[in-house]
Amino acid sequence: MSVMPKVPSYASGTSDKPLLGDTIGDNLGRTVRAFPDRDALIERASGRRWSYAQFAADVDTLALGLLSLDIGKGDRVGIWAPNCAEWTLTQYATARIGAVLVTVNPAYRAHELEYVLNQAGIRLLVTAERFKTSDYAAMVTEVRPSCPELEHVVPLATPVWERLLEHGRRGDPAALAERQAELSPDDPINIQYTSGTTGFPKGATLSHHNILNNGFFVGELCGYTERDRVCIPVPFYHCFGMVMGNLACTSHGAAMVIPAPAFEPAATLAAVEAEACTSLYGVPTMFIGELADPGFASYDLSTLRTGIMAGSPCPAEVMSQVIERMGMAEVSICYGMTETSPVSAQTRADDSLERRVATVGRVGPHLEVKVVDPHTGRTVPRGETGELCTRGYSVMLGYWEAPRETSEAIDAARWMHTGDLAVMDDDGYLSVTGRIKDMVIRGGENIYPREVEEFLHTHPDVLDVQVIGVPDPQYGEELMAWIRMKDGAAPLDAEAVRAFCDGRLAHFKVPRYVHLVDSFPMTVTGKVRKVEMRQAAVRLLEQSW
Missing domain, CATH: 3.30.300.30 (ANL, C-terminal domain)
Known part of the structure; x- marks a missing residue:
């Protein structure tokens, strides 16, 4: 009697929507033309608000200011600050001129800053002057003599920042249009440093195509339209904030809401209420903090319908409370890593509670995933544990100026090896059981x-x-x-x-x-x-x- 072969742990994501072939600037322009008067960005701490038309105008002003300093395609621009409106403006202004935005971890200290400035070859650094216990200005002064490629330091909310914008206001919009026409969706546009557990962090280099499409399709699976308002308390310096948050919003005409410079449970809940947010992001510990906030019951969260929980596995009890007590019936679990822009798998709005607490969902549109034996590299049968690998538009260009480390992470067939242990069930749902090293x-x-x-x-x-x-x-x-x-x-x-x-x-x-x-x-x-x-x-x- 013949034995039926076991189904391999492989799945590919289909979609009735094609991949976007835009640059980030082109995509933003399309959204602005469609929804000029809708809210684009709200910063709760300062009370400032931008419509899409106003947001695009300020992005262009900053982009022209950068051009006045001869910052152009391929040049690295660093940003080192907590969440603020200027962070978002810088993200889109650098994309408009093809400069590579290097997102610097706000928790870094001087030696880590020095490493990133030199390893990425940053020419211009946009920085906060200080935040909480971090004296950014002092650390920049300390390391600047050791960073020969750093030509410009632009502290936020200072005369230097205002001069940069003034140069932009006097700039020629035609020069900006000409510069954007030279860009390709496959150009590198972002370097994000992984929080390496050994040695120095590596710079995952991502293109317009990588992160714009990932933000767009994450937003699609959340059902975003121009009527959505997304509360983003997660850091912009990481893909969760700037891709799943900002780019998911701007590719759909939705509003980006910044509740505070850094995560605060009460400020987040207050932002959801005040801005009638329909979606809320966070890692499980953030949702735990919000649910445990002494004033939780006093906030009106009735506008929430969805959101994203990602970053680490979600305990079942926490997910249940997020759905029941916060009203986020369509909350989505996302799985990914910086090197994959970041999302590879996601639950859908119609997935059962069990699926959302026991799995990280199915492969995303236009992507492939497989689970392999870590030792042999062979795809394991469904139901068996192995290393999760992913392939497709989202896989990074490589680690910045680190070909050996790139080849260790991405194999000859362009599969990204995540280092995560996972199991794929008969329906293609993935459960991440831990890190190989954990x-x-x-x-x-x-x-x-x-x-x-x-x-x-x-x-x-x-x-x-x-x-x-x-x-x-x-x-x-x-x-x-x-x-x-x-x-x-x-x-x-x-x-x-x-x-x-x-x-x-x-x-x-x-x-x-x-x-x-x-x-x-x-x-x-x-x-x-x-x-x-x-x-x-x-x-x-x-x-x-």
Whole structure:
């Protein structure tokens, strides 16, 4: 009797809408002509507002100002600031003239700034003067002598910024139109530095075609039209803010709402209410913070219908509350990485709650995904765990001036190897079970931390939890759970956690150690830094031994 071959873990995304062949500037121009009077950008902190016609005029003024400084196609322009209207204006102004926008992490310190300025060869840096504990001006002064290619520093909200705009107001619009006509959708337009866990970060180089199409199709799957108003509390410096947020909006004529320079639960909820937002973005920890805000019940969130949760796996309990208490019935889970512009898979509005809490959805339009054996590279059958790979319009041009690192990430067939472990089911839905490097091997048993985290989230006193592997002389590795308790809850210890898990989790999946914390070490984009947690855990255990 013949055996039916198993279906491989491969899927490709179809669409009745073709890929966009525009540059970002051309696409913005089309939107402005269609919706000149609709809201384009609202900055809550200052109360400033732009219609699409006003936004385009200010983008062109800034673009002409940059041209007056001889900044042109291929030149690198850095931006180092928290979320603000000028950040968005700079994003589109650089795209209009073909300059490559280098987004600098607002959390960077002087040595990291110096590295990015030199590695990208930044000619002009737009920067905040200071924010919270960061004195950007002092750090720029410190590193500037070591950055020979840095010709111009333009601090926001200073006479230098105003002079740049004044030059732009005196510029010739014909020169800008001529410059834009020279651009190609395949030109590099953005460098985003990955928050590398070892060594210095790498600059993922993205084209107009990469990020414009990704923003457009993410917006399509969210059902965006010119009537949508999107609250964007996630950082612009990362793809979540500038692509899934800004470009998804401008490619549909929707409004971009900036609730605050950095994430604040109350400010975000207030922005949703005041601006009648229909969509809200965030990583799970942001939604947890909003749901736990003391004034949560007082905000009118009735205009919300959708949003995006991404950046890290979403606990089922959090997703349920976002739908039930925030009214985001069509909330979407997105999966991706900076190197893929970023989204490769997304849930759809008609997906069940189970699909949205247990998977990251299906492959996006015009993209391919497969799950492969990390050792052999062969595609595994559906239902088996392997490394997730993706291919298509979204895959970066490469790491900036790093051909070896590029070839390690993108194979000869242009598949991007994500480093994530995933399972594809019979319907093509993907479940991401962890990072290859995060998988814990305890006494020969493979343990995926996310499974344990999901289970511990069901404890009534647990607000949030992260599980890591720590060294163990007997088993090689043991599990440690870092737990944030709900307000007023009695502290949990290892014995209490074991009792909660007893008979419900396999014994080898029960955390041996429990560490209570007020917060987790995070990247500025809201991803938990498990590498930093493991380092701290080793120190904690050494002190107790």
